[in-house]
Amino acid sequence: MTTMPPDMPNAVEMRNIVLRFPGVLANDHVDFTLKRGEIHALLGENGAGKSTLMNILAGLYKPNSGSITINGEQVNLNSPRDAIARGIGMVHQHFMLVPTHTVTENILLGLRQPRFFMNLPRYDRHVQALQEQFGLKVDPTAKIWQLSVGEQQRVEILKTLYRGAQIVILDEPTAVLAPHEIEDLMHTMRSMVAQGKSIVFISHKLNEVTAVADRLSVLRKGRVTADGISLAGVTKEMLAELMVGRKVIFQVEKKVQPPGELVLKVEKVSALNNKGLPALKEISLHVRQGEILGIAGIAGNGQSELAEVITGLRPCQGRILIQDEDVANQSPKRSISQGAAHIPEDRTGVGSAPHMDITGNLMMKNFDQQPISHGWRIDFASARNQATRLKGTYDIQAPSIHTAAAKLSGGNLQKVILAREISGGPRLIIAMQPTRGLDVGAIESIQKLLLEQRSNQAAILLISEELDELLELSDRVAVIYEGRIVGEVDPQGADINSIGLMMTGAQGAKT
């Protein structure tokens, strides 16, 4: 951390920021200060308003009221161009990269140079020079879809540096990285600060924040609960309480129970991804009754394809046995009939029908069975009964069972999906990123529900990018890398670093 003379103006001062979206107050009179040359962490759970606040700083949203001062000068940021002109650069949580263009083209996007004729080789060299300055290696001529997630993030950072950003905002940058890649990122951040930049680091992960931040602020439900406090004497528990508003217990209740019979057996399964490249390479695994097998890995190593081949949404070679019946290459109905339930990673895109009401969404699995349907007809009274019952049991917060799915919050939508999938007492649950993007309360509920199913002797395949969650909930943790299981660990006493190495393929070991 560099020390700055005390009378130097702050890099950023945001005062009394108010931003309303239809139906929600995203930022409620928020104050935020970023000092020159510091790394300032912005904490809060999902939906707290931290990304929104930074999007305002990046010129994407205009606040309803409040003021923004950059380096002592009050500014009006009407568009991303204004923000970029003021030296503000943002690396978004979901990368804003054009997959079919090269690294250099993405970096040049939106700039006035080159004037008209693209002379890519010259700019490739510029990008190369910039990389060397900050130690961010990536091939300028590669197309984005060919790059790994970590490399794509480097492109995003290069984009901001190329534009001479002095204020860099990183929105949840570590969500997609393996543990040692996170180390590299921290190193990059420190080198950026050493070269005079100021960084805002948005996260909901307490460990990382304490490792690298100079000061931190906490947002909860749009309001500031801690404004630029120093890290001295701050504990994880204090931060959690500031984020959530109540004491958070970090333990989950998990009974020790011996696993039962084999429910799922994946035997040497290979499959291609949407681009026609191999995503699964003779992968094998098994899950027993009453057991949670966690699959750790960086996104894009075959997790989605794994869930899809098991549930019949993707063709494959090899065998997939659910309760001794091979369901590979058959319709989803087959795996459903063998007792499989699938909680997809994409709640809105795959897991629900946005314009249909809760009742319609809850009957997606059993609409063609008794008692919901008799022959060609659907018994709506029976469907409504089911919906009312499930709404109560799973505590789904919504005006009524006739509310459209699109109007539900993320947590409630996930509860709808879970209610639908779990209420039938499935033998096998494939849960993909079940708590992604949810607030702490919803995360707790979902984890509880999964553990309940485990007590009911269901076999659960839990695929998640949150290593902590995997270690807490799973009985066994396997690491997937490039379509294969490269190692398995016992969550009790697991070594995070070695897991991290396995996640990036550096070490393959079975413990």
Place this chain on the structure above:
Amino acid sequence: MKLPFRVEIEQRTRDIPKWMPFVTSLSAVILAFIISGIILAVIGGNPFQVYAYFFTAAFGSWGALSDVIVKATPLLLIGLGCGLAFKMKLWNIGAEGQFYIGAFCASLVVLVPLVPLETTPKFLVLLLMGLLGMIGGAIYGLIPGILKAKFNVSEIITTLMLNYIAVNWNNYWIFGKFSDAGFQMTPTFDKVAWLPRLSDLAKQYRVFSGITLHLGVVFGLVAAIIIWLIVRYSRWGYEINLIGDNPRAARYAGINITRNIVLVFMVSGALAGLAGMSEVTGVVHRLQERISTNYGFSGVIVAWLAKLNPFATILVSFLFGALIVAGREIQPSGLSFFIQGTILFLVISSDVLLRYRIRILRQTRETA
């Protein structure tokens, strides 16, 4: 100059009142007429005179009313079929072609002939024609359906191309083999192949003389009820709704999307084919070059205006039937087409009001 108020446009969060879509659609229709009136005035016509004439031409007498229903019948059938397809986001713009093929197949019964016309009872002949009309339309709808389901080929273009192909196909036969002494039409059908109409009862009830309202309208009404039952109450209807809302979710729920695409296209085609049969047996009583006054395209507009609701389709097809009847009399002939296009355009534009609210707020100190 700072205004004392400002206009804010924001997304609606609460459900809209049930009457709103109806009102916006109605406003769109009225606005379309106003705009068309302006165009008419620009080219030298008198819109008021024309619109007054519209009214008498369409509603002035029982005869006119019957004409309107006759014109509405194919629109109703096609509107229902297209509405079903649109529910699954399948753009069946090929109703015109399916109509012609349906008419052709139905006519084969008489033209070949497929059954001895002197001895077969009327209802059997008509039943056969109806079935062939539906089968023909269904097969013609199958083609774009399979291409879409298997190869994801744009059904908009394939159905449009098939329209042109169908017209040419028909022309080949009516100019050639089935032609009536070299004229561009087949000979008039034998009476056994005429759909019963109200004027058949003129001998018993004088009031019905000259009223050409035929049985086809019953086909339409029955179809509307069936489609409504399917969409609201049946398992298949649930599948269709789900696929239309989110096909990926439907796949994940185990629904066979390919099969449904093909099926829905076939039903849509069958209804258009039935409309074709109803037109040749109920109205023109022969196969000729122009049996459709763009029913296929108007039917698309009808479906959209009715917001894919079967009962609203009945209402809207009646309105458009009136437009066509009245439009027959007025010049220029493209006006009715223009009005229809404008109505559709304005309806979809007005849909934005259903999703966003316009608020006029006083400028307060905080926001100034």
Place this chain on the structure above:
Amino acid sequence: MNLEVILRAGLSTGTILIFAAIGEILTERAGIQNLGVEGMMLLGAMAAFKTSLATGSPWLGLLAGIAAGGILSLAHGLVTIHFQADQVVSGLSLSFLGTGLALVLGEGLTGQNAPLIPTADFPLLSRIPYIGPIFFTNFNILVYVGYLFIPLAWFFIYRTRPGMHLRAVGEKPSAADTLGVNVYAVRYFYTFIGGCLAGLAGATISIAVSPGWYSNLTTSGQGWIAVALVIFAQWNPLRAALGGYLFGMLRRFMLDLQGPMVLLGMRNPFFYDHNLVFFLQMTPFILTIVALVWGSRAAMRKRLGAPAALGVPYVRGERGL
């Protein structure tokens, strides 16, 4: 049947398809699907013809045709970009609207003769042996414009900065937006250009290559064929050009098929049974379907596709990601 005649006819009538198709390529590359091309084409044809007739200047007519297509496309832009209405229905409705309007305003134009865009020889190039007389002599000027337009369009899309921005907006508008590219403006602009080019295509019919006004037979479905051509061309102007010229040649070929009494040493069925002309008339439409299927399968195989954001309205910052 003369190959040279067929080739020249193809170059001539293909120009029409190419203007419209390249216009739609630009629009779709920005992410907007404009199915109103047929209506804009017909409107452009009518406007060009009527203006040329009224003013005596085919150049003014050309301008009018372009403007007509452009203005109609602005309506499409407004509704799809600002109101985020369904792009398919908007395009279709504008096609009806444009067609209807063209028929209404075009009353009485059938059978008239308007001043046409002149034909000429291309300076210098027409003197190259063999190639010159075939490709560069005695064509309507707009055909030569077409020649130049194709490589220019290609170069623009793939080798210039605005072209890169165009592609970015169609592939991933959010990436462009966060870097300061005005996605809405880009989409409006290219929708407008697409409409202008559709109008130009219409003008090319009525006051250049196939002169005259024949109500809706003037375009007889070419607008739709142009839209299909875009998919077949996989959004590449060079392929679109190839397809357009081939189609043009095909139409001429079909016409010629009916002429001779003997075809390939056998009785020419098209001469003896004139009704077979209807099957010939079907051919462009059947071929369009075949081309479309072929294009879709090739795309599936090579995993090439439409611009990723095609048909999807762009809304900044969907919250609750």
